[in-house]
Amino acid sequence: MKVRTRIAPSPTGFPHVGTAYIALFNLCFAKQHGGEFILRIEDTDQLRSTPESEQMILDSLRWLGLNWSEGPDIGGPHAPYRQSERMGIYKDYALELIEKNHAFYCFATAEELDQMRAEQQARGETPRYDGRGLKLSQDEVQQRLANGEPHVIRMKIPEEGVCKFNDLLRGEVEIPWSQVDMQILLKTDGLPTYHLANVVDDHLMQITHVIRGEEWIPSAPKHQLLYQYFGWDMPVLCHMPLLRNPDKSKLSKRKNPTSINYYKDIGVLPEALLNYLGRMGWSMPDESEKFTLAEMIEHFDIQRVSLGGPIFDVEKLNWLNGQWIKGLTPAELLNRLIAWKSDRQTLEEIAAAIQPRIHLLSEAVNWAGFYFNQFPTLSKEQFESKKLSEEQVRQSLQFAIWRLESLFTWNNDTVSQTLMDLANQMEIKLRDFMPAFFIAIAGSTSSTPVMQSMVTLGPDLTFARLRHALEIVGGPSKKEAKVWEKLNESLKLPKNDAIDEA
Template sequence: MRLLLVRVLLQAVRPGTRGCAGVTHKEIRVRFAPSPTGFLHLGGLRTALYNYLFAKKHGGVFILRLEDTDRSRLVPGAAGGIEDMLEWAGIPPDESPRRGGLYGPYEQSQRLNLYHEAVQTLLESGAAYRCFCTPQRLELIKKEALRSRQTPRYDNRCRHLTPSQVQEKLSKNLPHVVRFQLPGGAHSFQDLVYGWTHHDVASVEGDPVILKGDGFPTYHLANVVDDYKMAVSHVLRGEEWLISTTKHLLMYRALGWQPPAYAHLPLLLNKDGSKLSKRQGDIFIQHFVQRGHLPDTLLDIITNCGSGFAGNQIGRTLPELIQQYNLQSTSTHSALMDLDKLPEFSRVHLTRWIEGADTRVQLVAQLQSLLQETYKDLTFDKDYIERILVLRMGHLNLLTDLLSPNYSYLWVRPSVRQEDLRRISSEAREIGSLVVQILQNSRHDTSLELLSIELKSRLQQLKATKYSTSMKLLRLVLSGLETGPSVAEMMLALGPEESISRLQKALSS
């Protein structure tokens, strides 16, 4: 009989499924269940992404559930911010607090009745018990363990209270929690990433609290109840929960419920192997949004350093990630992410967006809005903005690069001093007049290559000034800078009329 129970416990998928690879589409339901005690960071985005990829790969459902039972640590705005960032990243949930669904509510604080029902079932079966130990006693137990150089653990004292003793304490309204009674012995389960895992949790831990004194559940109970009630078929979460999974499976058995399949994902770490910390301000998704990174860039870099795909390559889009993703090929090695490579990833994806007709329209609208915020009294033509993007394609890491001082000449006319022009070349006026003629005679659709050849051919005819000096002077006139993009590129970006106007104004006095 005991062997039969263990087999039921170890079954990885619900009845009717055929395992991860052969499961029917309608049976796949996965969830991302963050706690709104902070804003979404790269590690959380990666967990959400893997769940999303798995669901979309198998035609399933991706759920966002907010585990907000730790009321003391809630951060105002974090709950909505998490869903905002998933939508920004292009991986919106199918069911969520915002979108609703058949299995709601999707915030644990609104599901207390479900947890209380489960606790009552466990109490009645003897799988759980009420614990009246005071915080002072628990602190003494902890201090004594530390003094003895042992791992602190609850001594399960209240497990042995008789029914009459429990009733007596309840009649006095003594504060209490509810603990789950851990059965002794090693318990095994098969993880879809780590394989067979064995833990004798009762030998190293005391009975865990599943319902706190304030009536809110702990994570251990709430995630079990919610995963079952929401018909979650597969749980994909970080490897830090691997040890706790045994406790969760024991609760499933005690409640008589079929558990989901579990897959624990290796951690996302810094390139030096250290853990991502919320103290690192640059790991929050809002940070990347504010800096102007594209969603594709973040999705690419957080999957590039891990496993589960057909090799590491830069430039994968979300559809390509869905197509390539294979949970069964996920390794147990931690993923080391090198954010120093982020500019390279950004340049690749920004170039792809500029090349795409639909995505380029989005970029033009975004840049137009950014320019309007920066230069409030000016208006900017969409065709002009698009021309700038195409010309600088492959040179930009971020759209916001175009708001830097080095590119201000594209949006406002520079102020150029005559003494600087004379310092560069005594033939300043001759150079300007010659270039004006070139621009006046050039075709509207002149290419960068043809304009560069024409400039070089004509300016080399000047005797007193070297060609390189002429370029330096022209760059200063057009942009106010002595270094930067090529003069021909500047002229194509500004257009013939604006280039001529700047030349004539700067060289006329």
């Protein structure tokens, strides 16, 4: 059977380096075996999925050179490759499991389930679904369905014993069934959950190997059971180690920029980023540090993957990027520089921002230089304010990050309104509130309008600069962060409600 692998990202945010990392290993495995690499968009989360996010994922993976042979943009024999366009498929499979007595209807309301979990916690138990839907008689189920009561479909799970499955890197893995919940397969709105859609689509698209992050290991028993229930052959599973920060914590945007677009925007070459991701837990047979995608495919052996958490070190990436830059001819470097910052819309926005402030074209360098830097050079003393306490400055930066991260649309209106609302809710005059943002974004209070600068820079560079500034002034400790999160939410409430909440 021809090897077929896939990457199946959810279009709910900015394209993550972790997505590129998993895509790279899927592509290399498939190509090394003469197979096909597929792209599928898993947009079952209708609230958070956006076309803009999907397009960013496609563009960023293609920029890296991770090309697929079937996908939502190019079609293929198993189209459509976007789950939102396959919704009619999943309900039939959920009902098939009902008919085979491998799944059941559950009519429990959210309030009833909350009470169930609270009672379990009060008894010192781990909260989990208690199987109440299994206790309903067939007549009662049919009557409640006829009455149109809201319901979900859940899968049945063995009550005792151990699930055993094989992993390409780990060998046999065992997970007690007592740790596996009765997963919802079809939600009250009739839409599938990830688990049902994932298994059905992998089967219908003839995926032979599922190479994914190790965070999916706890879900493997559910998936194996679904394959058994349907009577299908299960793909070979391979769970890759998660990328880690230098402190060994899970890679997080709070500690390192995680968006592919961020690294593109600061001038990392696609070959260098791909090369670096290829070294995450894997190495060439001759241990060479610099290699191309073609060379990685040629020498790829998934058994060379180390299970120790690979460290994503930005300094190491920058060094490797420098090696790639040094390998270019001057003409090639010039072409890369032009391609890097040749977006006409961005350049026009920068020109419009600096135009009222310059008298000579040579002055443009001083006014526009910060747009092209990774970070401005900052010191803690720059953030000292006569009007605000140190804590207010720290909180304003952190609260702004949290609120800006929740924006679905990034433009001057949404960014400006978010910051103005925050200043108003913190009861700080805008002229006292904004200097910290000028410094964080541009490195100086003498700058082009900072809100427009944030829009021009885009969300990835903006968040990176705000987090860098927060690190300079001293970000919240874990304990502080929990308190601040509650405070930030309470500020959004009407004043009387906020007082009650406090």
